[in-house]
Amino acid sequence: MTTVDAARIPQEAELDHLRAMHEIRAFEDECHRMFAQGLVRGSTHLCQGQEAVAVGAAAALRDGDTMTCTYRGHGAVLAMGAPLDRAFGEILGKADGLCRGKGGSMHLTDVSRGVVGSFAIVGAHLPIATGLAFAARYRGTGEVTLCFFGDGATNIGAFHEALNLASIWKLPVLFVCENNLYGEYSPIASTTPVTRLADRADSYAMAKTVIDGNDVLAVRATVADAAELARTGGGPTLIEALTYRQKGHSRSDPATYRPAGELDAWLERDPITRTEASLRAAGVSDAQLAEVGERARSAVTEALERAKAMPDPEPAERLEDVYAGGPVQAWSAA
């Protein structure tokens, strides 16, 4: 487990990480409510409990770096700075949503913030992340690509192909595995013979590290180190961030398969309360901490109101954005 010199991260930054985690938590809680109210289509995959991985890793990036994540990616997308209202708008299927209502909860994308895609086929974006990193190498930009994925993705073939290619070509990509202990409904131990997923890096002669994914400063420092290594030609790193999915796999999953006490134990290690404790120990007052949370929740509530007021897409817009050359012709002959 990596130990971190937290002293190098200023308190202002830690407070901002707290704000970002509060916003993600409130955003996900609103999504949960909206699904219960029938306001959102399809499914959603929430990340309460995993906020520190997203916020810490995103904070380690620079302008021009890129990020890809999974369908459980709301937190990662928001951590990169995507606007709350347009993210909500996308989940509500609005014309002014991040993807004009074409992608929804599982595909939030904001290229202007380096968020080049949220992917809903497990593992499929790992090879794509190698390509993003390849482009940086090809052009000599010094940019890195941050690639989030879950523990379950380490068992799919694309993981192997991507890590192997990234390693032989020494591509500037950071593979951040959010080990939240469950691949969909199955505990990781029932599907995976190794205990430490980071050990899989050994097969690719790749740098590896295991971190406490609920410690936002540890995540940030580790990802920053790996990014520096990648930028200077040292190649990729596999980072295993130990964390916990406080909710079920998707909206229809009450997660009754979890052993008694497991959730409670992890709630005690909640990334938000831990960051608050850290700041409190450093002299930040309870009132200041409460204000950070309140402001974040207000920002989320207001963003949701704006999103709800966004127009729905016109039906004809369904034919747009398939090809660069213009809309597809409607199949009108039938």
Next chain:
Amino acid sequence: MTVATYKEAINRGIGDALAADEDVFLIGEDVGAAGGAFKTTDGLFDRFGPRRVLDTPISEQAIVGCAIGAAMRGLRPLAEIMFADFAGVCFDQIANELPKIRYMTGGQVTLPVTIRMANGGGAGFAAQHSQAAENWFLNVPGLKIAVPGTPADAYGLLRAAVEDPDPVLYFEHKGLFNVKAELPDAPLVGKLGRAEVVRTGEDCTVVASQLMRHRALEAAEALTGEDVSIEVIDPRTLVPFDHETVGASLDRTNRLIVVQEGPPGGSWGASLIAKVVQERLEILDAPPLLIAPDEIPVPYASTLEAAYLPSAERIAAAVRRTLAY
């Protein structure tokens, strides 16, 4: 003007695409120092170096995924899947990622990716290295599909694919690698979505691509002795498909035969016939015919594979049947 083989035309097309645009790079298995399994990339590694011509591991998902990611950042990847059959290994990347990312992101991302694949049968490679795989991708909106049948089209469509802003699957037929034809010293960049009327005729329209284009022409030649005149059209790209050229031909001949190398189910030939029946039934003088192989894996033995692939004789017989209707 020089005579070039289909394979040489592909090689020239790749070389000219690399020379024309620094953002173009070539990746695939053995495309570099080895010059490609079919020598289609011969000499390019020496000419453009390891930065732009890259050998990959045997990792089709990584090849296509890497191409997608690089294209997201503005590069124009030219990826090779050695045999089209191997597209099965990376079907997710080709069918779920490549054609959908632009749409799912509301147009934020454009993917000018070209994937070249060696296609088709006739050479005894058996069931996993002989398929005409283009039909697999017809049901995936967001892809364009090029199926060149001549050296000029091999060159022109390759350049067009690389210059196109959208993903293009480019199928190069293994049975045509040594077909020769004149190729200008500065060949034209082709246009996707333009069919070629290869031979004009009055009695029946035969639409065929790649190896079947050549067999349709053989049949047309054979039928001249029976005073039958058939029009042969090569669609050259399946997506977009040039329905205008086929429709204009049918308005004159009133009879349609489609010849394809892939099995009939869910195929471009079946789609073309369905559209013609739906929109032009009243002008047809005979039921359209789809000439295709049997619905079996591609067999190995020469007698079996020869019986499997549509022959010029079978095409000629179909024309006679259509005219006698």
